[in-house]
Amino acid sequence: MAHLTTFEKKLDHLFLDRTYNLRSKLGLKRCGPKPQITRKKIDKAIEELQDLASNILAKGLAKKEFDENTGNKKRRKIKGRGWKKQKLLFDQWFKKTFPKQNELVYVFWNNKKCVYVGRTGKGGSRPTSHFSKKWCKITSVDIYPAKSKSHTPKLECLAVHYFKPRENNYKPSERKWTKKCPLCLIHKHIESDLRIIFRINKAKKSQKNRGEF
Secondary structure, three states, X not given: OHHHHHXXXXXXXXXXXXXXXXXXXXXXXXXXXXXXXXXXXXXXXXXXXXXXXXXXXHHHHHHHHHHHOEOOOEEEEOOOOOHXXXXXXHHHXXXXXXXXXXXXXXXXXXXXXXXXXXXEOOOOOOHHHHOOOOOOOOOEEEEEEEOOHHHHHHHHXXXXXXXXXXXXXXXXXXXXXXXXXXXXXXXXXXXXHHHHHOOOOHHHHHHHHOOOO
């Protein structure tokens, strides 16, 4: 509820800034300097509202979609001293538990904090390919089998939205003919709607730069 309230307040504040000139003509001015609607301000607002949308929908839409399209979770505690020993023991368990080339989503944990989300399958690397990285200080790994190959990229993206991993600094890659992440589609709608509502008139801006009024 708190995220939803913040989303509404930010959207309302942006709308008040956009309608400042209209309201001021009717004597409905606000205190303080005249607000400016710039491309930088719109870009920042879009990013903030998309983050809030993720927080609002993560435990509902993202979790529901993720749970419906994954099989039974397998958890493996990390054993061994040093990443080489941990890699060896994990690979032995992984080969035994998943003998075929499965479509999987994996989640790295450091106690209760999510560290990283990835996927493996056809052409994908195994979870242990990350074990040698400096940030890979983990205590357990959760493995989720995808119910369909077409859902794997979407499931990886949903897991990023839901678990909020610390080390995922990029949007998961997509494949042709695979299902799209519903939360990312909502992000696109937010950006599209805001750019239409608060569009910057390029023609007027270029005229002003040339000194034409």
